[in-house]
Amino acid sequence: MQHAARPLKRPLWTPGVLVMLVFMFAGALAIIARFTGGIGYVTNLTNARPWGIWVGIDVATGVALAAGGFTTAALAHIFGRHYYEPVTRPALLTAVLGYTFVVIGLLVDIGRSWAIWKPMFYWNFNSVLFEVAMCVMIYLTVLYIEFLPIVAEQFKGRVNLPGILSGLNRLVDNLLEAADRILGKVMWVFIILGVVLSCMHQSSLGSLMLVAPTKLHPLWYTPILPLLFLTSAIAVGYPMVVFETTLATASFKLESEMKILAPLTRVTLFLLGFYMVLKIGDMAVRGTWSYLLDGTYQTNSFVVELLFGVMIPWVMLLFKSVRESARGVFTAAALIVGGVVLNRVNVFIVGYRSPLTESGYFPAPSEILVTLGLIATLMFIYRVVVTYLPVLQAPKEVSS
């Protein structure tokens, strides 16, 4: 049976999608409240606690979990492991959507959303955030360019716009044709550029907190924080692909991709091991292990992150039996993904200590609704795209 990426053409309005719509609606209401009453109206942010879950989860975690896009592109296209090509498209889609929602999350979070273009004209080369913003902006463009051939593949030669727009059919078709042809020749530039930009801003997201040495708990504040962010992003790339591909194939009742996913876990064993050695080595060199048993919620959060998010899944993957079972691989991948999520939340929220004011922060309900709403919208669009565009592998007889 010949497999290829195909539109799934399944019914879109499943009960799960309706649940997503509820969250999307609630999130939209919270966003309307944010733009009428202000950030202070919907969040628990204060002068002592200027960044909450919109930065910690929507932005920092969103960027980390979209890392599957560049890691699979590097593997399949740069290192020539074409065997893995079937998973590059869903990973690319995750990255496109992930970064799009990072930007949408930022638009909600920054006070002057309408001024988001200003960093393009006012440059501060000392600012880590400036570099992150430039990289994210260019990388998002690169991701859309990388995704364009998938759109072209579906619509080339059969553009059929509705009603009055149908006069443009030929023009759009020609544009798609030309874009596809040109991109086919220069795509390698964008693929490499995507990897380079990812390495730059994935690491720099870790440098963000280095400007506040007295405010981040010493368990996380380390000069190698950018390196830890980069290695953890690279390590979480394949587990994230495993995680979402497993969920997608289960949800759409497609054939399992275990054949492709299983060898990825061997690479993960190496990449996660590297991150683990760095993280534990850093703790040993700086002597911060002395904090481990002081029982504060920050320390406990660090222990959970290291134990359940890094060490346990790494040990699990050492066993051949785990690596060969779909359930085992999925569990390990989910733990690794959870570990990176917790790490980003720890660095930006839990480990952040305001020096003068006690600022116990817990996100407000409407703050949480915005985040959930954005995630639900992301999942909804993912579902729409794989339904109508050739992203996932589907056997031919089902799709026709």
Place this chain on the structure above:
Amino acid sequence: MQITRRHFFRVMGVAGASVAVRPPATHAWESKAPPDPYGCVVDLTRCVGCRKCEEACAEVNGLPEPERVNCQCTIFETDRRPDHDAFTVVNRYYTGRVDEFDKPVPTYAKVQCMHCQDPACVSACIVGALTKDETGTVRYDVTKCIGCRYCMVACPFEIPAYEYHDPITPRVMKCTFCYDRISGEGGIPGCATICPTEAITFGRRDTLLKVAKKRVKDNPARYLPHIYGEKEVGGTSWMYLSGVPFEQVNLPILPETPSPKLSETIQHSLFSYLWSPILLFGALGGLMAWFNKNDNHPDKGGV
């Protein structure tokens, strides 16, 4: 995927040339502090908690009248912080000092932007809306601000405040050092002008340091031998003298290293002239050509 040898060498040529022409900058980090800034010394042993400075500040900066403006008693029951309506506030602290009748003696401490010599907020600001001026003032340009609040994350003194309830045009709010006054001839900040006990002394930072050191030397029983702000985070334009430990009056213990030093060193050594991204691009291009050389026949295009 098409990557031909010709493509590859062209890119490598460009990458190689850029790296050769512009070697990575390896300069050590240097302070960007202005040479002769203004400053203020706040002498906590002189402050009586009259809160006139709050009043003057509000007037000069066009802020609402301070909360319970004439109150010098119950207002001190809660510890206040500067916010979007007040660029400076005075707090009262009982640190265990007692007078000859064993009555606890309060220490009053005014708090405002310290106008650091190498400010973390200026380094952090994504658009350079915050700048350190020649006068020593850390100035805020609202026309550049996008509201990311990274300055607030960066500030070790927890100073910048935000207009959280403005949905569209919120501003970062903090002490202006009365820039419009001090940048003119003989101008003095509102708070320093009004202070009835001369607890706030305005002047050139170098001169102020001499004055402060002399006060400590002449009266060692009155002062701790430490000028807060002389060395904290690389030095601040506003400095404090006190008879009680500074951490007891909510002035945090800070390292002498300027906050931006580490992040700026990392950023500039990695990204000066974009040498590392260009090198990485070249290396990945090389690997791509190497790994894909066997499937380079013309009919194998596409991703």
